[in-house]
Amino acid sequence: MSALLGLLDRNGDPLEAGILERMHERLAHRGPDGGDCWQARRVGLGHQLLATTPQARDEQPYRDGDLVITADARLDNRAKLLAALSGSMSSLSPAAPDSHLLLAAYRKWGTACVEHLIGAFAFAIWDERESRLFCARDHVGVKPFYYHQTDATFAFATELKALLPLSSVPGTIDERRIGDFLTGRLEDETISYYEHVQRLPPAHAMVVTPTDCEYWQYWSLDPSKTLSCPSDAAYERRFRETFEEAVRCRLRTAGEIGSELSGGLDSSSVTVVARDILPDDEPLHTFSTVFDEADSSDEREYIEAVTDQSGIVPHFVRPDGIGVLENEAEMLTYFDRPPHNTLYFSVWELSRRTDEVGVDIALNGVLGDCTSNYGLGLLPQLFRTARWRHLRRELQAMGEHFGTPASHLFVRHVLFSLVPDSVRRTYRTHRGKPILEAQANPALNPVFVDRIGLRERYQSLAGSHSLRVATTDRLRQYRSLTSERHAANLEAIDLRYGAFGVEPRYPFADKRLLELSLAMPPSQQFRDGWTRAIVRRSLSDLLPQSIQERPWKTMMDEAFWNALTNEREALTNLLENPGSLARYLDMDELQAASDRFETSPSSRDARTLWRARSLAAWLEAWPHQKQPTALEQS
Structure with a gap:
């Protein structure tokens, strides 16, 4: 769990004096085992080391000829890689750090090297001969990768905070992400909480040159593949x-x-x-x-x-x-x-x-x-394909295990899953109940909702991977996994x-x-x-x-609600002095949620209060932070 960072001046000008060091310092807490920076005229890379593998006495950024790498990586197919890379790098040995294997893989396969990797990784390689920066993130996003891009600058880091010292990062909030947070829709893999700072999605790689930025997905799950075993x-x-x-x-x-x-x-x-x-x-x-x-x-x-x-x-x-x-x-x-x-x-x-x-x-x-998959999508699948005996047998067995009548399980896991989301919304609207973002958070400020188009955004994010509309259990699991x-x-x-x-x-x-x-x-x-x-x-x-x-x-729920009750004083102060939180939440509705929670706690009101408390604390501590953090000052 090391950290990486880097900066490229795309105009070919020298890097601003001290900027790489300031970025590096913001990640110092991730480098208890060492850290260093490498810098040429227009490009610089940095690394903070947390040594967690036997090969991790890894002095990065690491340079070999015209290539320089900074990486936070654990490669799980080392033996296969070592065999395939034998002879491609004279210094490569069985005890080589994973960063050296990554560099050898890039030298052998170029940008296709990611197709040969298994493990958790985020890395960047400066290729001096090609005048390009190659970056990649692992298949599911275990290792973070934030980046900032303009015509003149490309910068990246393991943590968002390391990009804030850049003069081209204004530190202004991306309100779309605030809306996602307040409604629990965190499916957008590309944006961050700040404008002009993006996230490289899992299973993606990119090549950055002075004039171009190419970005692609190198791996995806294939729901059409099946496995057949004899027993x-x-x-x-x-x-x-x-x-x-x-x-x-x-x-x-x-x-x-x-x-x-x-x-x-x-x-x-x-x-x-x-x-x-x-x-x-x-x-x-x-x-x-x-x-x-x-x-x-x-x-x-x-x-x-x-x-x-x-x-x-x-x-x-x-x-x-x-x-x-x-x-x-x-x-x-x-x-x-x-x-x-x-x-x-x-x-x-x-x-x-x-x-x-x-x-x-x-x-x-x-x-x-x-x-490992709950497999509950099999039940409506059996219903759709008229395999009644199999469905009845499974529901009866499930009822015995769970202490629930089979009829109740049929309604919940079969009939209920067959109802389209549009029908559910129509039914709730007819009964005067909130839908979409209003159902997710009853305290949203209507002006904020309109300002960022939150209803349309919420509906798009919520529907992109809806499990209820999956026609087979495999498709249901695919959507869950992705x-x-x-x-x-x-x-x-x-x-x-x-x-x-x-x-x-x-x-x-x-x-x-x-x-x-x-x-x-x-x-x-x-x-x-x-x-x-x-x-x-x-x-x-x-x-x-x-x-x-x-x-x-x-x-x-009980543990969460108890902890929320212990925040009564902080919540009262928040309601009385909302500050910038009022841009996003209707304080009268938030008060109503607080009153309901006091008398009859519910998960929805508890989540609404928690999100308000969390967002307010962050708004006070972080946005527009262009100065050294409390961590740096200490």
Whole structure:
């Protein structure tokens, strides 16, 4: 979880004195193991090193002849790359850092090198001979990449804040992103919270020259590919082998390894497989949030079913009694956007504890829901194709597992999913209920909504990957896997762990696992009334029975609502002194949401208040920040 940055003067003029160093300094917290800059007349690259792999004594920016690279990368197919690149770089050895492999791959394959990579990466290569900058981001967006482009300048960085010192970045807010944040629609992968700062989407690469910028997608999932195995056991073996390899690749480190463990199927699967792979004498630390004052949000029973295994060292965070933006000043020193995770108060402390224990790598179950696939799209698919007996059998089995009548499941997961969104909106409008952005956030300022065309934008983003209109389960899973909001979630996790010098790694985000899972028949994903059946079956010897038989993950509403209640004073101050927040929210409607939450809490009002609180804190701390941050001043 290192950091990269760079600057190119496209007119060929010398770089502004000291600008590269100022950008570099804004990322100093990500370089506990060193940092450096390289600069020629019109181009400069910078790097901050967090050493997390055995090969990570990696002095970057690294130059070899006419090529210079800065990278934040972990390559998972090193052996294959080393074999293919043998002889293409005289200095390349089995112990070479991943950045050296990337440079050798570029020298051999040019911009097509990204098609040969597996892992998590963001990198930029200055090619002096071609007078061009080549940049790329990994398949799912684990590693962030922000950039700024004008006719005269191209700049990039791991974190948005490193681009703010540039004179061509005005620091003005992109109100479209504010609208996305306030309505929970974070699917736009290209814009940031500032005008003139963009994000390179996952699985994309770009070439920048003094006169041109070419931008393309180098990989995408193919929903037409299918996998056919001779038996259920064969499918289970394929999934198990691929998942184990995904976990094994993410254990490559010379430091301590930890795992975020919530007690759900995703994090539990990652944890038990990691424990099974690691040597017996190497501990696996787990980090979990438990709640003494929110029984319905506490997953201790399931967490302890995993941590009772030998070789696991559990650590617990108890965030009872704190507010949703506890340690606000500290968090927003690093967090250059409004946090959107309603449980940020707990995961921030989880990251802190991970660092305090001395763990370098934190495994995480992110993307598990869509990679292992609930498979619920099979039910309406069976209905559409008139396979009534199969549908009835699955609904009855599901009802037994979940303690829910089969008739209720039929209405919810079959009939309800067949109703088009347009019909739902017409029905709600006829009953006088809000729709689209007004349904998502009842406190939006109508002037703001009209100013940015938020209704049209919301409808476009919400409909681009609607699961309800998917005609098959495979298409439903494809849309879930390719949801653009994954990038926003991964970028947020990157920021919070980046503040503490820990690198998160995500086995369920492995490119090979994504492709395998999507190619599997839906009947392997949903079987005998069990969602995500392939995970439950293939890991049955490792997962505790209580985890295998969990129908759903615990809802965290009570813990969130308690933390929001602890913010009563801050919310009162916000309502009385809204400042620039009033540009985006109607304060009377926000007061009404607060009153409703006090008397009868609901998820919608809770989210509305949380977003107001988060946005207001960020508006005060970050926009127009052209001066040194509190982090730099310290």
